[in-house]
Amino acid sequence: MDLPNVSAADEVPTRIQARNREAILSAGREVFARHGLRGATLDEIARTAGMSKPNLLYYFRRKTDLYKAVLEEVLADWLSPLHALDPEGDPVEELRRYIVAKMQLSNMHPQASRLFAGEIIAGAPNIHGFLSTELRDIVARKARTIEAWVAQGRLAPIDPHHLIFAIWAITQHYADFDAQIRAVLGDRAGRPGFREEAAEAVLGLVLNGVTPR
Amino acid sequence: MDLPNVSAADEVPTRIQARNREAILSAGREVFARHGLRGATLDEIARTAGMSKPNLLYYFRRKTDLYKAVLEEVLADWLSPLHALDPEGDPVEELRRYIVAKMQLSNMHPQASRLFAGEIIAGAPNIHGFLSTELRDIVARKARTIEAWVAQGRLAPIDPHHLIFAIWAITQHYADFDAQIRAVLGDRAGRPGFREEAAEAVLGLVLNGVTPR
DNA sequence: GATGTTCTTGACTGTTTGGTCAAAAACGAA
DNA sequence: TTCGTTTTTGACCAAACAGTCAAGAACATC
Numbered sequence: 001m002d003l004p005n006v007s008a009a010d011e012v013p014t015r016i017q018a019r020n021r022e023a024i025l026s027a028g029r030e031v032f033a034r035h036g037l038r039g040a041t042l043d044e045i046a047r048t049a050g051m052s053k054p055n056l057l058y059y060f061r062r063k064t065d066l067y068k069a070v071l072e073e074v075l076a077d078w079l080s081p082l083h084a085l086d087p088e089g090d091p092v093e094e095l096r097r098y099i100v101a102k103m104q105l106s107n108m109h110p111q112a113s114r115l116f117a118g119e120i121i122a123g124a125p126n127i128h129g130f131l132s133t134e135l136r137d138i139v140a141r142k143a144r145t146i147e148a149w150v151a152q153g154r155l156a157p158i159d160p161h162h163l164i165f166a167i168w169a170i171t172q173h174y175a176d177f178d179a180q181i182r183a184v185l186g187d188r189a190g191r192p193g194f195r196e197e198a199a200e201a202v203l204g205l206v207l208n209g210v211t212p213r
Numbered sequence: 214m215d216l217p218n219v220s221a222a223d224e225v226p227t228r229i230q231a232r233n234r235e236a237i238l239s240a241g242r243e244v245f246a247r248h249g250l251r252g253a254t255l256d257e258i259a260r261t262a263g264m265s266k267p268n269l270l271y272y273f274r275r276k277t278d279l280y281k282a283v284l285e286e287v288l289a290d291w292l293s294p295l296h297a298l299d300p301e302g303d304p305v306e307e308l309r310r311y312i313v314a315k316m317q318l319s320n321m322h323p324q325a326s327r328l329f330a331g332e333i334i335a336g337a338p339n340i341h342g343f344l345s346t347e348l349r350d351i352v353a354r355k356a357r358t359i360e361a362w363v364a365q366g367r368l369a370p371i372d373p374h375h376l377i378f379a380i381w382a383i384t385q386h387y388a389d390f391d392a393q394i395r396a397v398l399g400d401r402a403g404r405p406g407f408r409e410e411a412a413e414a415v416l417g418l419v420l421n422g423v424t425p426r
Numbered sequence: 427g428a429t430g431t432t433c434t435t436g437a438c439t440g441t442t443t444g445g446t447c448a449a450a451a452a453c454g455a456a
Numbered sequence: 457t458t459c460g461t462t463t464t465t466g467a468c469c470a471a472a473c474a475g476t477c478a479a480g481a482a483c484a485t486c
Binding site: 033034035036037038039040114117118120121122123124128131132135136139156157158159161162163165166168169170172173174176177179180181183184185186197198201202204205206208209210213 | 411
Binding site for chain 2: 472
């Protein structure tokens with residue numbers, strides 16, 4: 001009787017619901033990441049998920065519902081490494097851990113990163129609230145942590161917000177601009193140790209950049 | 214008699230052609246940057262350019278023709294600052310100039326940067342040739358320059374390709390993720406001196422990162 | 427001002443798109 | 457097996473879409 005895509009008071013989903021929802025979210029991630037909300041088509045997402053379009057719409061009534069569901073899934077992952085930045089730890093060691101975590105995320109979920117990038121490039125119409133509240137708050141908190149480290153002379157003097165932006169930019173670049181990196185580097189980008197090599201280079205640059213002289 | 218959008222053997226364009234082509238390219242830049250090739254509509258581009266859709270199609274016969282024209286315009290600008298990196302100059306000073314040039318580009322043509330980013334995120338289907346030839350060649354050449362500087366001990370040891378990627382990532386981030394930066398920083402991102410402050414922070418981080426200890 | 431050319435657009439076409447619906451198929455508890 | 461529920465889909469619809477066309481309006485050259 002009830003539709004499966006009611007947002008509140010969900011009953012336990014059936015196995016079929018769990019499997020199909022996951023297949024649709026995965027397909028949506030892929031297609032939305034490549035073409036954005038407007039460029040993606042439900043036909044392509046349904047085909048990727050291996051089902052008919054009406055069946056997809058049985059689980060997500062509207063295109064935007066699916067898009068928002070995919071986006072929300074991504075946001076949680078996206079934010080979590082920043083929480084771990086510990087004011088009590090060693091500054092350089094904490095930043096190393098943060099960068100490593102972001103590089104791993106970039107390697108393991110490149111589509112999530114690209115989806116997020118596309119949403120921002122489009123002007124962030126669907127996540128402006130999140131950006132200007134939750135994200136803003138945690139960034140402000142972590143910026144104060146970094147600021148304190150700088151004030152103590154344990155980090156080179158740098159504006160903490162711009163440092164955070166730089167780390168986001170560099171780490172996400174490896175996911176978002178993957179096609180460009182592959183085109184420029186050729187085989188080298190596909191070789192086994194490439195991810196580690198990239199992480200090594202990024203750590204070398206940024207950590208050297210924030211270490212006081 | 215002749216159509217104005219023939220690609221070869223162009224005669225001198227009339228004033229009307231010059232004005233309308235420019236209006237269309239500008240509108241295309243704006244709409245394609247926001248929504249990508251598939252997400253953009255000719256109706257919206259025509260409306261933005263202040264003309265009817267058939268009139269737009271009189272200047273560019275197909276949507277993809279316009280997209281490629283906009284993209285090509287962007288690529289030339291995008292590449293030019295890299296040419297200026299002079300092997301004979303002082304390494305840190307050369308990198309400073311390159312970063313400043315890229316930051317200015319990011320500030321002055323954010324839509325161009327976002328358009329480019331969207332194309333790469335979509336898998337670079339329309340510029341793969343450019344990336345794997347022209348871009349690849351010049352990057353390889355400049356990487357050798359940086360490598361020589363490192364070998365001479367005038368730069369901290371860093372993989373030159375990853376250094377270039379990092380500079381691209383950070384500088385373009387200020388254009389591509391503008392919406393996020395504004396949401397996170399609030400008023401501060403709109404204040405007069407913000408661009409210079411950002412450039413200062415980026416220079417501080419990267420130049421400190423590449424300076425040998 | 428006549429005339430050939432360039433520019434512009436309303437009306438249109440065939441296709442793709444997001445979304446609906448009714449009915450069939452598969453499922454699950456008894 | 458029975459029967460109510462969940463899941464699936466072919467057929468369909470209205471709107472949006474890229475692109476066409478013929479004819480009119482503006483322009484330029486004489």
